[in-house]
Amino acid sequence: MIPVGATEAVSVDTRVLAATNRDLEEEIKRGSFRPDLFYRLNVIAVHLPPLRHRQDDIPLLAESFLARSATLRNEGVKMLRDDTLDALMAYAWPGNVRELENALERAVILSTGSVIDPDALPERVTARRAEPLVSERTPVSPTLEAIERAYIQWVLQNEGGNKSRAADMLGIDPSTLYRKLARYGEA
Amino acid sequence: MIPVGATEAVSVDTRVLAATNRDLEEEIKRGSFRPDLFYRLNVIAVHLPPLRHRQDDIPLLAESFLARSATLRNEGVKMLRDDTLDALMAYAWPGNVRELENALERAVILSTGSVIDPDALPERVTARRAEPLVSERTPVSPTLEAIERAYIQWVLQNEGGNKSRAADMLGIDPSTLYRKLARYGEA
DNA sequence: AGTTGCAGATTTGCAACTCACC
DNA sequence: AGGTGAGTTGCAAATCTGCAA
Incomplete structure (x- = not known):
């Protein structure tokens, strides 16, 4: 996949293919997937479980x-x-x-x-009550909206920019997707 | 972290901590994160980029x-x-x-x-036009709603089940989160 | 396929209230 | 009795959605 606006060719696809199996796809299709899926997400950046x-x-x-x-x-x-x-x-x-x-x-x-x-x-x-650490690091997770945006973009790319097909994947009406994208564009 | 209803203790937290850095968190906080974030997701199961x-x-x-x-x-x-x-x-x-x-x-x-x-x-x-393979595997992505659900669950867990705090993370009103969860419960 | 009008359905934040715990 | 914080609900306004064009 070649990210929008980039020129690098990648070979990620391959490994993905290897790592996937039908059962998982099934499970995912019905929308029930395990949290460990998000642990992966996590590994990259999302959150520090306190x-x-x-x-x-x-x-x-x-x-x-x-x-x-x-x-x-x-x-x-x-x-x-x-x-x-x-x-x-x-x-x-x-x-x-x-x-x-x-x-x-x-x-x-x-x-x-x-x-x-x-x-x-x-x-x-x-030492009882160690005073609250100076930088009591408040962990951050992406906003729900941010996740939605990112995920939509991602699916859209996988569908080769085809909004209708992407909408199908996402389980929403094409018009809805269209509007969401428009909104993202403004902001 | 001990998943709701489970008894297993895990040490995931640690590695996560190590893998994280502030810049990323910053970037994420403002909702702009790169697609490669989702490549990781991808590696697990989500999608076969065609x-x-x-x-x-x-x-x-x-x-x-x-x-x-x-x-x-x-x-x-x-x-x-x-x-x-x-x-x-x-x-x-x-x-x-x-x-x-x-x-x-x-x-x-x-x-x-x-x-x-x-x-x-x-x-x-x-062989020009190899006839469409019998099982032209149509790749599946999780529904937008599925992603929302899963992500919410995940954040909720990281906040120790604290809905108010989770809502803050998600950038929505606690009542909204509360209702979403209720909806999930029904369905 | 992409886009827009439209009317109805849904969703949301706010504020108020309860409950538990200090 | 007073205060804080979580969870929950009513409500009116704002937004969103699918349909059809």
């Missing part, structure tokens, strides 16, 4: 890490003392899951017994 | 392949005779770019001189 929005997940995540860690080290699973867990849940984890994982790994190493107490956690975690 | 809709691109693609081939083989670039190119452009390339590439590779090998004539192409290509 762990701090899911504090309830922390116990589960922690448990899972501890279990894995125990397996890897051929040791028994270490437990979190209640207040240790509290600390974990209170912290904002700006580094998300990775940071949580690292902290727990460290804690496992530092703990001699089978119970992990708060002392084993990095200071920044236990 | 080469037959872009016959004008064929000369360019062919040229680029020939150039590359020449480089790889340490030979001079071979040229397409006019009627060879005609044949290429007349053919529907159900296998898309991959098929084109293969055909050219074959042609290069078969051609002793520096000019590629039609005889060097696979039969199916030169």
Whole structure:
């Protein structure tokens, strides 16, 4: 595909072809596709899933890490003392899951017994209420409208600029597509 | 992230974090993102870009392949005779770019001189008007509505199910999001 | 195929209200 | 009792849509 206005020829198509299968197409046709589809999107740029929005997940995540860690080290699973867990849940984890994982790994190493107490956690975690980081990075997702626009453009290109066919793909009336495009043009 | 209703813990977040950069976020925030974003989408399942809709691109693609081939083989670039190119452009390339590439590779090998004539192409290509393949696979793209749904779900998940915040991300009123979700629920 | 008028259907943001939790 | 924030609903205005030309 040659992007509008560009001159580069690409060989993406090929791989796409290889990666596709009918089942998926079917599933997609009926509009039900899995979120992991969007994880891919994500990998490129869209969003940083903020762990701090899911504090309830922390116990589960922690448990899972501890279990894995125990397996890897051929040791028994270490437990979190209640207040240790509290600390974990209170912290904002700006580094998300990775940071949580690292902290727990460290804690496992530092703990001699089978119970992990708060002392084993990095200071920044236990320091209650680390003041809101200067640049509390607010993650950004594209606007619904932005997605619509981009997707439309993309389908349109795949249909060789044929608006009627593109409209069929999109499941809307050609006139509707026509107007949407017009709107995009203005703005 | 733990998908709604699931129990698996994942560590996707991390990599995402690593792969992201501010510039992209900026660009995205303002709603202008490049099509290659959707190529990724594409890689997973969405669509088979049909080469037959872009016959004008064929000369360019062919040229680029020939150039590359020449480089790889340490030979001079071979040229397409006019009627060879005609044949290429007349053919529907159900296998898309991959098929084109293969055909050219074959042609290069078969051609002793520096000019590629039609005889060097696979039969199916030169057989004028190969009858429309039995299952002329019509590529499918998800409906606009399907995309909207999926994207909304995805953002919603990233916001930990918080509809208000998700609505902010999406650039719509919380009530609007609420209703959309309700609609999805019914259907 | 692309475009536009049109009348009806749908959708939207706003604001108000409830509910839960601090 | 007071405050904040999420979720939800009524409503009138604005927008959007499919159809047909």
